[in-house]
Amino acid sequence: xxxxxxxxTLRQFAGQRRSLLLVGLALIPVALAVIFRLGEHxxxxxETANFLADIIVTAILPLACLIIGxxxxxxxxxxxxxxxILAKPVPRRAIIAAKFAASVLIAxxxxxxxxxxxxxxxxxxxxxxxxxxxxxxxxxVGVFAYTAVFILLSVATSRALLIGLAYVxxxxxxxxxxxxxxxxxxxxxxCLGIADSIASVSTQDFEASLxxxxxxxLAAGVAATAVFLAVRRLESFELTETD
Amino acid sequence: xxxxxxxxxxxxxxxPATIEAVNVSRWYGNVVAVNDVSFSLxxxxxxxxxxxxxGKSTILHMAAGFLRPSEGTxxxxxxxAWQNPEMYANVGFVPEKEAVYSFLTGYxxxxxxxxxxxxxxxxxxxxxxxxxxxxxxxxxxxxxxYSKGMKQRLKIAAAIVHDPQILLLDEPFNGTDPAxxxxxxxxxxxxxxxxxxxxxSSHILDEVERLARNVLxxxxxxxxxxxxxxAIRRLMTDRPHTFTVQSSDDRRxxxxxxxxxxxxGVELGDEHLTVRTSQFADFTRAAPRIARAEGITxxxxxxxxxxxxxxxxxxxxR
Amino acid sequence: xxxxADAPAGAIYDIGYQRYEGxxxxxxxxxxxxYIHSLRSVFGIGRxxxxxxxxxxxxxxxxxxxxxxxxxxxxxxxxxxPEEIGLFRPEGYYVMIEIVLxxxxxxxxxxLVGRDQRTQTLTLYFSRALRRQDYALAKFAALTTGxxxxxxxxxxxxxxxxSLAANNFFxxxxxxxxDLPAILGSAILxxxxxxxxxxxxxxxxxxxxxxxxxxxxxFLLTSIIxxxxxxxxxQNIGRFVLLFSPFEVLEGLTLWFFDVAPDPDSQxxxxxxPGAVYAIDAVLVxxxxxxxxxxxxxxxxx
Numbered sequence: 001x002x003x004x005x006x007x008x009t010l011r012q013f014a015g016q017r018r019s020l021l022l023v024g025l026a027l028i029p030v031a032l033a034v035i036f037r038l039g040e041h042x043x044x045x046x047e048t049a050n051f052l053a054d055i056i057v058t059a060i061l062p063l064a065c066l067i068i069g070x071x072x073x074x075x076x077x078x079x080x081x082x083x084x085i086l087a088k089p090v091p092r093r094a095i096i097a098a099k100f101a102a103s104v105l106i107a108x109x110x111x112x113x114x115x116x117x118x119x120x121x122x123x124x125x126x127x128x129x130x131x132x133x134x135x136x137x138x139x140x141v142g143v144f145a146y147t148a149v150f151i152l153l154s155v156a157t158s159r160a161l162l163i164g165l166a167y168v169x170x171x172x173x174x175x176x177x178x179x180x181x182x183x184x185x186x187x188x189x190x191c192l193g194i195a196d197s198i199a200s201v202s203t204q205d206f207e208a209s210l211x212x213x214x215x216x217x218l219a220a221g222v223a224a225t226a227v228f229l230a231v232r233r234l235e236s237f238e239l240t241e242t243d
Numbered sequence: 244x245x246x247x248x249x250x251x252x253x254x255x256x257x258x259p260a261t262i263e264a265v266n267v268s269r270w271y272g273n274v275v276a277v278n279d280v281s282f283s284l285x286x287x288x289x290x291x292x293x294x295x296x297x298g299k300s301t302i303l304h305m306a307a308g309f310l311r312p313s314e315g316t317x318x319x320x321x322x323x324a325w326q327n328p329e330m331y332a333n334v335g336f337v338p339e340k341e342a343v344y345s346f347l348t349g350y351x352x353x354x355x356x357x358x359x360x361x362x363x364x365x366x367x368x369x370x371x372x373x374x375x376x377x378x379x380x381x382x383x384x385x386x387x388x389y390s391k392g393m394k395q396r397l398k399i400a401a402a403i404v405h406d407p408q409i410l411l412l413d414e415p416f417n418g419t420d421p422a423x424x425x426x427x428x429x430x431x432x433x434x435x436x437x438x439x440x441x442x443x444s445s446h447i448l449d450e451v452e453r454l455a456r457n458v459l460x461x462x463x464x465x466x467x468x469x470x471x472x473x474a475i476r477r478l479m480t481d482r483p484h485t486f487t488v489q490s491s492d493d494r495r496x497x498x499x500x501x502x503x504x505x506x507x508g509v510e511l512g513d514e515h516l517t518v519r520t521s522q523f524a525d526f527t528r529a530a531p532r533i534a535r536a537e538g539i540t541x542x543x544x545x546x547x548x549x550x551x552x553x554x555x556x557x558x559x560x561r
Numbered sequence: 562x563x564x565x566a567d568a569p570a571g572a573i574y575d576i577g578y579q580r581y582e583g584x585x586x587x588x589x590x591x592x593x594x595x596y597i598h599s600l601r602s603v604f605g606i607g608r609x610x611x612x613x614x615x616x617x618x619x620x621x622x623x624x625x626x627x628x629x630x631x632x633x634x635x636x637x638x639x640x641x642x643p644e645e646i647g648l649f650r651p652e653g654y655y656v657m658i659e660i661v662l663x664x665x666x667x668x669x670x671x672x673l674v675g676r677d678q679r680t681q682t683l684t685l686y687f688s689r690a691l692r693r694q695d696y697a698l699a700k701f702a703a704l705t706t707g708x709x710x711x712x713x714x715x716x717x718x719x720x721x722x723x724s725l726a727a728n729n730f731f732x733x734x735x736x737x738x739x740d741l742p743a744i745l746g747s748a749i750l751x752x753x754x755x756x757x758x759x760x761x762x763x764x765x766x767x768x769x770x771x772x773x774x775x776x777x778x779x780f781l782l783t784s785i786i787x788x789x790x791x792x793x794x795x796q797n798i799g800r801f802v803l804l805f806s807p808f809e810v811l812e813g814l815t816l817w818f819f820d821v822a823p824d825p826d827s828q829x830x831x832x833x834x835p836g837a838v839y840a841i842d843a844v845l846v847x848x849x850x851x852x853x854x855x856x857x858x859x860x861x862x863x
Contacts, residue, residue, distance in 0.1 A: 004358040011346065018771045021778075028782055032789050039793030059781055063774050071770040078769070080340035084401070087307060088359040089332040161773045162615040162668050169660050169777070170622070235326060239309035240301075 001097040002090050009072055009102035022106075025064050026114040029055050033118035045129055048122035049199060052135045056115050057191045061142050062168040065107050069150025070160040072103040077154065083239055092234040096151070100227055103147040108140060115139045134198030142191040145219045148226035149187070155233045183209045190219040260320055260333065260408035260440040261285050262306055267315035269301050276301040278464040279315075284442060288435045290455030291444040298464040299444040300339065303413050306442065307336045319409060332360065335402030339413040341394055345387030349378055352386055353401050360405035372404040373397075375430060391418030396427065403434070410434065412443040416450050428454050484523050488516040489543040490534065499537045503529050517547070591690040592699050599703030603669050612672070619665040620711045623658045627715035627722070634726030651740050652819035654716055655751055656812045659780075662708065662751075666759035667776035669707065671769045673700055674760060678767035683861065693858040701760055701851060708752035716744040743818040750843045751811045755780070757850035758807060764857045784808040791828055800832035804842045813839030 013019050032055060041047050073095075076082040085095060119132035149167075153160035172188045183189040189210050197212025210218070262284045269277040277298040291299045304310040305317045308324040308331075317324045319334060344352060353372055357365035373382050376396040386394065395418060402410060410431075416424050431454060435441050445451050451458060452472070460468040460475075468475045490496045493516045497509045500518055505526045508519035520526040527544075534541045604620070605613035655662075677683045686696050720740055727733035759776045766772040787806035791799050803809040813829055816822070817836025823829035 002359070004355055008344070008355060012344075016346070018766060018768055021766070021771050021775055025778065028786065032786060035789050035793055055785055059778075059785065063778055067770050067774045071768070075768065075770065080338065080342040081344055083309070083336070083338045083340070084344075084356060085359060086309070086328075087331050087334075087336045088356075089329050089361060090359055091328065157611075159611055159615060161770055162664075165664050165667060165773065165777065166618075169664060173660065236311070238311060240304065 001101055002094040003098070005085055005090070005095055005098035006102050008085075009099055010106065012072075012075070013068070013106050022064060022067065022110050025060050026110040029060055029114050029118040030121065033121040036122055037124060044126045045123065045131060048119065049131050049135075049195075051122055052115065052119055052131070053192055053195070056111070056118070056135065056139060057142065057195070058173070058188055060114060061111050061139055061191070062146055062172075062188070064110050065103075065143060065146035066150055066161070066164045066168065068103045068107045069147040070154045070164060072099045072147075072151060072154070074151075074154030074160055078158075086237070086239060093231045096155075096227060096231045096234055100148060100151055100230075103151060104143055107143045107147055111139055111143060112136060129200050131195075131199040134195040137198060138191040138195035141194055141216060141219045142187055144223045145187045145190065145226075148223040148230070152226040152230040152233065155230050155237060180209055184218060187219065187222065190215040190222075194219070261318075262409065262440060262442065263318045263321075264302070264306070265315050265318070267302075267305060267312045267317055269298075269305060269310060269313045275464055277305070277312075277461075280461075280464075280466045281315075282459055282466060282469055284440060284457070286435070286438045286440050287457060288431060288441045288443070288455045289457045289459060290451035291442060291459050291461060292448070292451045293444075293446065293461035295446055297446075297461045299446075299461050300413055301464075302459075302461065303411050303442065303444055307334065307411050332405065333407050334409045334411065335405070335407040337395075337398050337402045337410070337412040337415055339417065341391060341418070343386045343389075343394055343398065345385065348383050348385055349373065349389070349393075349397050349400075350382040352397065353382075353404055356401040357404045362405055368404050368406075369400075372400040375403065376400045377426065392420055392423045395419050396423065399427065399430070408439050410439060410441045412441070414445060415443050416445065416447070424450070484520050484526070485547045486518045486520070486526070486530075487543070487545050487547050488518055488530070488541060489514065490516070491540040491542070492537075495537060496534060496539050496541075499533050499539075500530070503533060505529050515543070585690075588690045588692070588695065592695045595686070595691065595696065595699040596702050599673055599700055600706055602673065603703055603707035615668045616665065616707075619661055619668065623661050623665070623711040624715045624718075626654065626657060627719040630719045631722040634722045651716055651719065651744060652815055652821045654719065655712060655747065655815050656808075658712075659808050659811055662712065662755055663777060663780040665708070665711065666704070666755055667773045670704060670756070670759035670763035670776060671766075671772040673704060674763045675767045675769055675772055678764075678861075679769075693861075694855045697760075697764075697851070697854045697858045701757060701854065704756035704760060705749075705752045708756050709748055712752060713745055713748035716748065717741075720744065740819070743815075743820075747815040747818040750814055750840055750847075753847040754807055754810065754843045757847045757854065761850050761853045761857070764854060764861075780807055788828060791832070796831070800834055803828060803832050803834075804838070807846075810839050810842050810846070814843050 013022075033051065036047070036051055073082065076085070115135050116132060119135055123131060150160065150164050153163050157163060168188075171182070172186045176182045176186045176189060193210030193215030194212055197215070262282075264280055264282050267277060267280045268275065280298075280302065291302060293299050301310065305312050306319065306324055308317075308319075308327055311325045319327075319330050322330060324330060344355070347355065350369060350373065353369040354365055357368045357372075362368045373379055376399055378393065378396055378400060381389065381393060386397070389397065395415065399412070399415065402412075412431075415427065419427065428450075431441055431443070443454070456471055458469065458472045458475070459466060488496065488500075493511060497511050497516050500506050500516075501509045503526075505520050505522045506518055506529075507521060510517040518526070518530075523546075530544060531541065601607050602612075604616045677686070683696075687693060691699075720737070724730055724733045724737070758779060762775045762779055763772045766775055784806040787802050787809060790802045793799075794802065803813070809829065812823070813834070813836060816829070817840055820836075
C-alpha cells in the first residue's frame with residue numbers, strides 16, 4: 001500500500017461539500033430508527049432485524065459503497081488527474097491497495113455507525129440477541145466486497161456507475177428475488193447470511209438463503225478476486241488525453 | 244550535447260538517457276493514429292511538431308508508457324516503456340490536461356508527487372522544484388485558484404521534482420503568457436544543458452523553432468521529417484530557396500547572378516537583392532565566386548525562409 | 562533581369578470567407594434545437610457506443626414485459642385471457658418498471674445537465690439566443706419525452722397485444738378503449754414527476770457518481786421513509802405522508818387513471834385518499850421542481 005495515495009484519497013472525500021450526500025445517507029437510517037421506535041411493535045427484535053436488512057443492507061450499504069468505490073479511482077480517471085499517480089514508480093498493486101483501503105475506511109466510517117446506532121435505537125428496551133453484532137459484521141464484510149467490486153468496475157469500464165446500479169437494483173434486487181440459484185452471486189445475500197448466522201433471533205423473515213460460513217467465504221472470495229482483477233486491469237491501463 | 248554528470252543526485256556518471264521508437268504504430272479501432280514511426284533521441288531538446296490530430300500526443304503517451312503500441316516498441320533507456328512503472332523514477336511527464344487536484348495547495352501537490360517518486364527528502368526536493376519554476380509566492384494557495392499558466396508551471400515542477408533524466412511535455416506552452424513562456428523555455432534549456440533528454444510537443448512553429456534544434460515532424464500519424472530543421476530544409480532541394488543579399492553594388496551583382504544556372508530569379512529592392520534558387524548548396528558556393536569575379540563585396544547573404552514555418556507548411560501542404 | 566515590382570507593402574486577400582447572411586431564427590428555434598439535441602443524447606444517439614449501452618439497455622428492460630405479452634398473444638392467442646395474469650394488467654405496468662425508470666433517470670439526467678457543468682459549456686449556451694430558463698425547459702422536455710417513450714410505448718404495444726389476443730378484437734376495443742387515455746395520462750404525469758426531480762438533483766451535483774446515487778436515493782429512500790413514517794403516525798395525518806414518495810404517487814395516480822382500487826393490503830388502500838389527489842400532487846411537485854430548476858440556472862455562474 002502507498003501511504004501518500006491513501007492520504008490523498010481520504011482528502012478527496014473529506015471536506016468536500018458533495019460528501020454531505022454520504023452524511024445524509026448515514027443519517028437516514030438513524031432517523032428512521034427513531035421513527036420506528038415511536039410505533040407499536042409485536043416483535044421488536046424481528047422487526048428491527050427486518051429494518052436493518054431492508055434499509056441498511058439493501059439500500060444504504062450498496063449506495064454508499066457505489067459512490068465511494070466508483071469515485072475513489074474513477075473520478076481521477078474521469079477528470080485526468082490519474083496521470084499523477086500512474087506516472088510514478090509505484091507498483092500497481094500498491095495503488096489499488098491504497099485506494100481499496102481508503103475506500104473501505106470511508107465507507108465503513110459512514111455505514112457501520114449508522115448500523116450500530118439505528119440497531120441500538122430499534123432494540124432499545126429489549127434483549128439484543130446478537131442482532132446489532134450480526135449486522136455490524138455483515139455490513140463490514142459487505143463494505144469490503146462491494147467496494148472491491150466497484151473499484152474493479154471503475155478501472156475496467158467507463159460505465160461503472162451504470163453497471164453498479166444495475167447490479168445492485170436489477171441483479172440483486174429483482175433477479176436474485178426471482179431465481180434463488182443466483183444467490184451465490186449476490187453480495188446482499190452474503191451479508192444477510194452472515195447477519196442471520198450471528199443473530200440468534202428465531203423468527204426472521206429476511207430469509208437468508210446462505211449459511212454464515214459459506215456466505216463469509218463467498219464474500220471474501222469475491223473481494224479478493226475483484227482486487228486481484230483490478231490490479232491486473234490497472235497494470236495494462238491505457239491513459240489517453242481524449243475523453 | 245555533453246553530459247554533466249556532476250548534476251546528478253548520486254554524482255555518478257550514467258549513460259545518456261535515450262528514447263527509442265522502432266516501427267511503432269498505434270491505432271484506435273480502425274483509425275490509425277501513428278503509422279510506422281521510428282526514431283532515436285538522446286540528450287537535448289527535441290520538438291515534436293505537427294498539426295492538431297497528427298498523433299503527437301499519442302507518440303508522447305506511448306513514450307510515457309501510458310499507451311500500448313499496436314505494433315513495434317518504444318524503449319526508454321533500452322527498456323520497454325509499456326507496463327514498466329519503474330522507469331518513472333527517471334522520467335517526468337507533463338500532461339496537456341489542465342486537471343489537477345484543485346483542493347491541494349501548490350506545495351502540497353508537488354510534495355505529493357515527490358512522495359510518490361519515493362524521494363528520501365520530499366520536502367527539500369519540492370521546494371527546489373517550486374523555486375526552479377519561480378512559483379514560491381503562490382505555493383501555499385490552492386490549485387483551484389491558479390491561472391492556466393501558473394498550473395502549467397506547477398505541473399512542470401511536479402514532473403521535475405525527482406530530477407529525471409528524461410522529461411516529456413505535452414503542449415507545455417498552452418495557456419502561458421509570453422513572459423512565462425520565455426521563463427519556461429529558459430528553464431528547459433538549462434535542464435537540457437545539464438544533459439537531460441527533453442521532448443515536447445507543439446503545433447506552434449515559433450515555440451519549436453526557438454527551443455529545439457532537433458525536430459520530429461509528424462503529419463497524419465507519420466514521421467515526415469526528423470533531425471536538425473536546417474538540415475531538413477536543405478534536403479528539400481526540389482523547392483525554391485530565397486536569399487537576401489546586400490553588396491557594394493546590388494544592380495551589377497544582380498545581372499551577374501541571373502546568368503548563373505543555379506539562379507532562376509532576382510529582384511532588386513531598395514536595400515538588398517532577393518535571389519531565388521533551386522539549388523541551395525550550389526548557390527552558396529556560386530555567389531561568392533561570382534561576386535569576386537565582378538569585384539563586388541558581399542556584405543550579407545541570408546537565407547530568408549530558413550524558418551521552420553516554411554519547412555512545416557511545405558511538409559503539411561504536400 | 563527581373564524588374565522590381567512596385568507592389569504595395571501589405572494587402573488583405575479575399576480568400577472566400579463569407580458572412581452569414583441567412584435568417585437568424587431566434588429563441589424559439591434555439592430551444593427546439595437544444596430539445597432535439599438533448600433528446601438524442603437521452604438515448605446516446607450521436608454519442609459513442611458505450612454511451613448508448615446504458616439508456617438503450619434500460620429501455621429494452623422497460624419493454625420486456627410488453628414484448629413477452631406480445632409473444633404470448635402471438636403463440637397462444639386463446640389460452641390466456643389477458644386480465645388473468647397480473648403482470649400484464651396495464652395499471653400495474655408502471656409500478657413494475659418503476660425501479661428501471663429511476664435508474665434510467667439516474668443514468669441519463671447527470672449526462673444531460675451535469676456534463677455541461679463539468680465541461681463548463683453552459684456559458685456557450687447562455688451566450689446564445691437562449692435564456693437560462695429555456696435551457697432548463699429544453700432539458701426537462703427532452704428527458705420527459707425520453708421517459709414517455711419507455712413508458713407509454715410498451716403499454717400501447719401491450720394494449721395492441723391484448724386486443725389481438727381477445728376473442729373478438731372489436732368487442733375488446735369497445736370495452737377497453739378507456740385504457741388508452743389512462744395509459745397516456747398517467748405516463749405523462751409520472752414522466753414529468755420523475756424527470757423533474759432527477760434534473761433538480763443532477764443540476765445541483767455535477768459530479769456523476771454523486772448525482773446518480775443522489776437520484777436513486779431520492780426515489781428509493783423517500784418511499785422507504787414515507788412508508789416508515791406512515792406506519793407510526795396518526796392515520797389522519799399519516800395518509801398524506803405517502804404524497805412525499807414519488808413511487809407511491811406514481812402508483813396512486815396510475816390507479817386513479819385506470820379507475821382501479823389499490824391492493825387492499827397496500828398502504829395506498831389504508832391511506833384511502835381520493836385518487837385525484839395523487840395526480841394533483843404529481844403536477845404540483847413537477848411545478849415545484851421546475852421552479853427549483855429555473856432558480857438553479859438563474860443563480861449558476863457558468
